Amino acid sequence: MEHAIEAVRTFNRFFTRHVGAIDRRFLDSDLNLSEARLLFEIVRRQPVMANMLQGALRLDRGYLSRMLAGFEKHGLITRERTGADARARAIAVTAAGRAVADAIDQRQRAAVAQDLGRLGRTERNDLVQALTRARLLLDPASPAELALRPAQAGEVSQIAARQAMLYAESHGWGHELETLVAETAAAFLRRFKPGREQCWVAGLDGVMAGAVFLTDEGPTDRGHAARLRLLHVEPFARRRGIGDALVDACTGFAREHEYDRITLWTHTVLESARRLYARHGFVCIASDVHHEFGEPVQGETWEKTLRDAPASDQP
Amino acid sequence: MEHAIEAVRTFNRFFTRHVGAIDRRFLDSDLNLSEARLLFEIVRRQPVMANMLQGALRLDRGYLSRMLAGFEKHGLITRERTGADARARAIAVTAAGRAVADAIDQRQRAAVAQDLGRLGRTERNDLVQALTRARLLLDPASPAELALRPAQAGEVSQIAARQAMLYAESHGWGHELETLVAETAAAFLRRFKPGREQCWVAGLDGVMAGAVFLTDEGPTDRGHAARLRLLHVEPFARRRGIGDALVDACTGFAREHEYDRITLWTHTVLESARRLYARHGFVCIASDVHHEFGEPVQGETWEKTLRDAPASDQP
DNA sequence: CCAGTATAGTTGACCCGGTCAACTATATGG
DNA sequence: CCATATAGTTGACCGGGTCAACTATACTGG
Numbered sequence: 001m002e003h004a005i006e007a008v009r010t011f012n013r014f015f016t017r018h019v020g021a022i023d024r025r026f027l028d029s030d031l032n033l034s035e036a037r038l039l040f041e042i043v044r045r046q047p048v049m050a051n052m053l054q055g056a057l058r059l060d061r062g063y064l065s066r067m068l069a070g071f072e073k074h075g076l077i078t079r080e081r082t083g084a085d086a087r088a089r090a091i092a093v094t095a096a097g098r099a100v101a102d103a104i105d106q107r108q109r110a111a112v113a114q115d116l117g118r119l120g121r122t123e124r125n126d127l128v129q130a131l132t133r134a135r136l137l138l139d140p141a142s143p144a145e146l147a148l149r150p151a152q153a154g155e156v157s158q159i160a161a162r163q164a165m166l167y168a169e170s171h172g173w174g175h176e177l178e179t180l181v182a183e184t185a186a187a188f189l190r191r192f193k194p195g196r197e198q199c200w201v202a203g204l205d206g207v208m209a210g211a212v213f214l215t216d217e218g219p220t221d222r223g224h225a226a227r228l229r230l231l232h233v234e235p236f237a238r239r240r241g242i243g244d245a246l247v248d249a250c251t252g253f254a255r256e257h258e259y260d261r262i263t264l265w266t267h268t269v270l271e272s273a274r275r276l277y278a279r280h281g282f283v284c285i286a287s288d289v290h291h292e293f294g295e296p297v298q299g300e301t302w303e304k305t306l307r308d309a310p311a312s313d314q315p
Numbered sequence: 316m317e318h319a320i321e322a323v324r325t326f327n328r329f330f331t332r333h334v335g336a337i338d339r340r341f342l343d344s345d346l347n348l349s350e351a352r353l354l355f356e357i358v359r360r361q362p363v364m365a366n367m368l369q370g371a372l373r374l375d376r377g378y379l380s381r382m383l384a385g386f387e388k389h390g391l392i393t394r395e396r397t398g399a400d401a402r403a404r405a406i407a408v409t410a411a412g413r414a415v416a417d418a419i420d421q422r423q424r425a426a427v428a429q430d431l432g433r434l435g436r437t438e439r440n441d442l443v444q445a446l447t448r449a450r451l452l453l454d455p456a457s458p459a460e461l462a463l464r465p466a467q468a469g470e471v472s473q474i475a476a477r478q479a480m481l482y483a484e485s486h487g488w489g490h491e492l493e494t495l496v497a498e499t500a501a502a503f504l505r506r507f508k509p510g511r512e513q514c515w516v517a518g519l520d521g522v523m524a525g526a527v528f529l530t531d532e533g534p535t536d537r538g539h540a541a542r543l544r545l546l547h548v549e550p551f552a553r554r555r556g557i558g559d560a561l562v563d564a565c566t567g568f569a570r571e572h573e574y575d576r577i578t579l580w581t582h583t584v585l586e587s588a589r590r591l592y593a594r595h596g597f598v599c600i601a602s603d604v605h606h607e608f609g610e611p612v613q614g615e616t617w618e619k620t621l622r623d624a625p626a627s628d629q630p
Numbered sequence: 631c632c633a634g635t636a637t638a639g640t641t642g643a644c645c646c647g648g649t650c651a652a653c654t655a656t657a658t659g660g
Numbered sequence: 661c662c663a664t665a666t667a668g669t670t671g672a673c674c675g676g677g678t679c680a681a682c683t684a685t686a687c688t689g690g
Contacts, residue, residue: 004443005427007520011446012334012427018453019327032647051667063648065669087656087667112320112327115453122484123452123550128319130449131326137434137442138333153489154479157472157497164469169437174468175504182472182501189494205322235438347676366638378677380640402638402685637686645678650671657666 022111029104030074034059035067036104039093042077043101047090076100132207137236144205146240148249151199151211159199159211160185163232171269173293180292184230188213196257200249202233202242209237212246214253214262223260223308226250231264231273243276251280254306261305268298277302337426344419345389349374350382351419354408357392358416362405391415447522452551459520461555463564466514466526474514474526475500478547486584488608495607499545503528511572515564517548517557524552527561529568529577538575538623541565546579546588558591566595569621576620583613592617 023033031039041053054064068091071077076097079089093101116124135142151159164178188199193216202210210233217225228250233242254262264282266273274284286301338348346354356368369379383406386392391412394404408416431439450457466474479493503514508531517525525548532540543565548557569577579597581588589599601616 001428001431001439003521004431004439005424007443007447008427008431009423010520011450012337014450014454014457015330016334019331022327034647049667054667060649061668062650062670065667069669085657085667087654089668108324109320112323113316116316116319116323119452120484120550122481124316124319126551127449127452128322130445130452132322134442134445134449135326135329137438137445138430139329142329152480153483153493154476156493157476157479157500160497161469161472161476164472165467166437168468169435175507178468178471179501179504182475182497182504185472186494186497186501189490189497192490205325206318235435236441349676364638369638375678376639377641377679380638384640400638400686402683404639631690633688633690635686635688638684639682640684641680641682643679643681645676647674647676649674652672653668653670655667655669658664660661660663 022108022115029100029107031100031104034063035070036101038064038067039071039076039097039101039104042071042091043093043098046092049085049088049090051088053091071097129207132205133236136204136207136209140236140239146209146242146245147203147206148200148245149203151201155201155208155211156185156189156199157182158208159201159213159230159232162208162211162234163230166232166235171293172295173297175294177293181230184213188215188229191215198249198253200246202237202246204237204240204242209234209240210242210246212250214250216259217263224258226254226257226259226262228262228264243273244279247276247280251304251306260307261303263301263303266300266302268300274300274302277304280304337423337430344415344422346415346419349378350385351416353379353382354386354391354412354416354419357386357406358408358413361407364400364403364405366403368406386412444522447520448551451519451522451524455551455554461524461557461560462518463515463560464518466516470516470523470526471500471504471514472497473523474516474528474545474547477523477526477549478545481547481550486608487610488612490609492608496545499528503530503544506530513564513568515561517552517561519552519555519557524549524555525557525561527565529565531574532578539573541569541572541574541577543577543579558588559594562591562595566619566621575622576618578616578618581615581617583615589615589617592619595619 029036037057038053038059041057042048045052045056050061050064050068053059054061057064059067068077068079072079074096075094078092078094080092082088082090116127119127132144136144160178160181163181167173167177188197196216197214199213200211201208210231212231213229215227215229217227219225228247231243231246233246251262262282264277266277268274268287282302282304284300285303288299289296290299291297292299344351352372353368353374356372357363360367360371365376365379365383368374369376372379374382383392383394387394389411390409393407393409395407397403397405431442434442447459451459475493475496478496482488482492503512511531512529514528515526516523525546527546528544530542530544532542534540543562546558546561548561566577577597579592581592583589583602597617597619599615600618603614604611605614606612607614
């Protein structure tokens with residue numbers, strides 16, 4: 001904990017200086033930081049009452065009033081009485097105002113771009129990942145876009161890594177589990193059947209927030225089976241429906257590719273996973289204690305039937 | 316690139332607000348932000364001339380002078396003429412001044428701690444990793460402490476993931492290489508011989524900045540061999556001697572455990588790796604083109620003799 | 631050894647961004 | 661129709677910070 005606090009403070013100091021340097025460069029425009037923010041907000045919301053702006057930006061009414069008067073004087077905005085309320089005036093941005101906002105926006109982009117210019121593609125990507133991850137960790141409510149995508153280079157192993165870390169933390173499953181998931185990931189890569197199997201990564205603003213594998217188990221006496229493996233959702237991304245989205249992707253894919261059922265292996269202690277599978281129509285068909293993770297644990301086999309096994313598959 | 320810029324700007328906005336919230340809480344002390352920074356600097360450097368402080372904190376001389384006068388008036392510092400220069404006075408912090416600095420420090424720690432309190436252990440660790448990584452990416456010169464340590468839970472797979480990502484980016488080696496490294500990592504975990512084998516992670520302020528495996532190849536006709544595998548150094552951590560430190564760890568370990576030689580496999584295109592191995596006394600003993608990464612590439616076997624193979628190992 | 635220039639620190643004047651509270655004008659609810 | 665609330669404006673003021681002029685001492689080259 002102490003170490004974490006020190007690391008965060010070190011970053012805070014660093015980043016304050018860093019952002020300060022960027023801001024200073026863009027400061028040589030006609031607007032100061034507050035004015036720029038205000039102008040952007042007007043562009044975003046126009047037509048808008050001063051009222052709204054004050055609430056959104058938490059500005060002092062007097063200060064806001066003066067800034068708006070200044071904007072109007074410089075021809076950046078217009079204010080017009082509407083029928084609705086004779087006290088207030090609807091604020092709209094003029095072409096000139098929009099131009100100023102665009103110019104500032106461009107300058108900020110350029111400053112950041114210059115900053116990123118030193119980095120290679122991988123480093124840039126690492127940076128974006130790190131920053132986005134930090135943001136989502138610090139503020140779980142932070143808006144972020146969810147998108148499923150196939151795994152990119154290295155992500156299959158990264159999934160194994162995250163599984164090992166998360167289970168070590170939450171359940172103390174150590175070297176044995178780590179070995180198993182690493183082997184599962186390696187086998188997935190080695191035996192990958194394109195078009196029949198898939199690994200989905202759930203990206204929150206591009207950051208891996210969860211993942212799942214679907215593999216081909218081959219024909220059995222009860223039809224052709226797919227297997228759902230290594231499902232996980234990152235702690236920082238929980239309560240966003242990512243588990244559901246991943247399971248949906250699996251069942252959708254399995255249906256499209258005419259699998260007859262999906263099986264999976266899970267554990268009695270993994271309550272939320274079990275609820276997730278139940279919600280999606282899986283049922284537990286077997287359960288037994290095993291020792292694959294060191295300590296004895298209760299494993300469970302779950303299954304979901306997609307359609308009755310066709311006669312042709314049966315002997 | 317556009318996406319990266321947007322992500323960085325989103326983070327900047329977020330973090331400015333975030334730090335702002337923390338700062339506001341600590342604002343209800345007698346000192347403002349500049350004064351607090353100044354006081355900390357005095358504590359760190361005392362005894363010190365105003366001169367130095369001005370340079371270090373880039374403060375206006377007049378502003379600095381007034382702040383120092385205020386500090387002296389409130390008994391936080393003392394200023395005394397020294398023989399050296401009759402214009403300047405050496406500034407030292409008083410017990411009271413130190414107490415004020417400590418109090419502010421404590422309050423900041425507490426604010427950050429409260430912020431981190433919501434997070435679990437893994438999330439906190441992820442956050443520290445993400446922030447530190449971001450800092451080192453944004454400023455490669457940022458001071459950071461290097462320490463080698465054995466791999467923690469999940470890190471072996473994470474090494475495989477990073478290898479796959481980095482080689483995909485730098486050399487376009489894709490699925491085949493990814494599969495190979497994943498299998499290598501899984502095999503390392505499965506066949507791990509404690510005390511005879513090791514995986515080192517180079518941590519820069521705790522963040523994985525590189526890694527290497529040393530495995531037992533068993534007895535051969537030329538003595539007992541160790542094998543160095545999956546060496547990598549993160550792009551953000553290059554030019555800090557991490558590669559050297561990792562190779563040193565391997566050779567030291569191999570010597571201690573009485574291996575007779577170390578072998579490794581590398582590639583002709585990996586110039587800096589080859590130079591690293593050569594620097595550490597490895598020599599290339601074989602070379603041939605293989606097709607394991609899709610495209611044909613020139614592979615090389617290198618070796619370093621640690622001691623003459625003992626007679627007993629020979630038939 | 632002195633003139634000229636540089637440096638350490640102080641002080642007064644001032645500016646900018648921002649807050650506070652009083653004020654006008656309109657809206658709304660009982 | 662009155663009391664109260666809300667939209668926006670204005671004057672007074674404050675803190676943080678900059679700028680330039682000033683004093684006092686130090687250094688450097690002739």
